[in-house]
Amino acid sequence: SELNEVDKPFSGLKALVTAGPTYEAIDPVRFIGNHSSGKMGYAVAKRLRDLGATVTLASGPSHEIVPEGVDLIKVRSAADMLAACQDHFQSSHIVVMSAAVADYTPSEYADQKIKKKEDLFSLPLKRTTDILATLGQQKTDQQTLVGFALETNDELANAKGKLARKNLDFIVLNSMKDAGAGFSTDTNHITIIERDGQEHRYELKSKDEVASDICVHILAHRHSL
Numbered sequence: 001s002e003l004n005e006v007d008k009p010f011s012g013l014k015a016l017v018t019a020g021p022t023y024e025a026i027d028p029v030r031f032i033g034n035h036s037s038g039k040m041g042y043a044v045a046k047r048l049r050d051l052g053a054t055v056t057l058a059s060g061p062s063h064e065i066v067p068e069g070v071d072l073i074k075v076r077s078a079a080d081m082l083a084a085c086q087d088h089f090q091s092s093h094i095v096v097m098s099a100a101v102a103d104y105t106p107s108e109y110a111d112q113k114i115k116k117k118e119d120l121f122s123l124p125l126k127r128t129t130d131i132l133a134t135l136g137q138q139k140t141d142q143q144t145l146v147g148f149a150l151e152t153n154d155e156l157a158n159a160k161g162k163l164a165r166k167n168l169d170f171i172v173l174n175s176m177k178d179a180g181a182g183f184s185t186d187t188n189h190i191t192i193i194e195r196d197g198q199e200h201r202y203e204l205k206s207k208d209e210v211a212s213d214i215c216v217h218i219l220a221h222r223h224s225l
């Protein structure tokens with residue numbers, strides 16, 4: 001079930017995609033980040049564009065090339081990412097949240113560089129807003145909301161919990177168990193889980209092919225509305 005780019009099945013639809021890591025500032029020279037490359041989100045943005053959607057990409061720091069015609073919003077922190085998503089959510093028909101958003105951020109930003117002192121140092125962190133869960137609460141029945149789940153254990157149960165808790169239409173479970181899948185690779189091993197519990201397990205594939213598979217499910221969801 002490949003989609004035909006010539007048919008532009010997503011024409012007239014607006015899509016919001018998030019990608020990349022977030023950087024949470026500690027002081028003027030340091031941050032807390034993660035190893036997300038942004039590749040998955042950029043591939044989804046490109047595929048949605050090829051299929052005719054008008055695409056906005058909210059991206060944390062990434063070296064990926066921005067697909068031509070995609071509207072890029074550069075963000076750094078989880079708070080920036082939330083603001084960008086809030087600006088575009090209501091007007092979007094399709095929302096795909098592939099960013100690796102920090103769960104915690106320093107509870108206070110230090111205006112001056114923190115100097116080293118004791119051997120043991122700890123930094124207080126506070127929870128960030130769960131952007132996807134926030135959008136899930138605001139979602140109308142004309143929107144398609146897709147989340148990701150990155151798991152190392154109890155994969156299916158954890159992903160199903162996120163699908164229900166965040167009110168998603170489907171979730172893309174990223175298996176980190178096998179070599180060649182995950183953050184800085186060009187391939188991913190995914191399972192798509194739908195609201196009715198249906199599971200679609202895919203082979204290890206390029207992120208471009210994974211993006212295609214995700215778009216097939218998005219189109220099926222649009223047809224079910």
Ligand code: CTP
Pocket residue numbers: 078097098099100101102103128129130131132133146147148149150151162
């Ligand atoms: N997500 C988000 N905002 C956050 C944290 C996560 O929007 N502050 C989104 C991610 O973009 C992803 C989904 O939630 O689509 C799942 O992210 P993941 O880290 O797997 O799950 P969490 O709910 O953060 O749970 P945990 O990290 O504890 O497993």
Ligand code: CA
Pocket residue numbers: 101102103
């Ligand atoms: Ca998380």
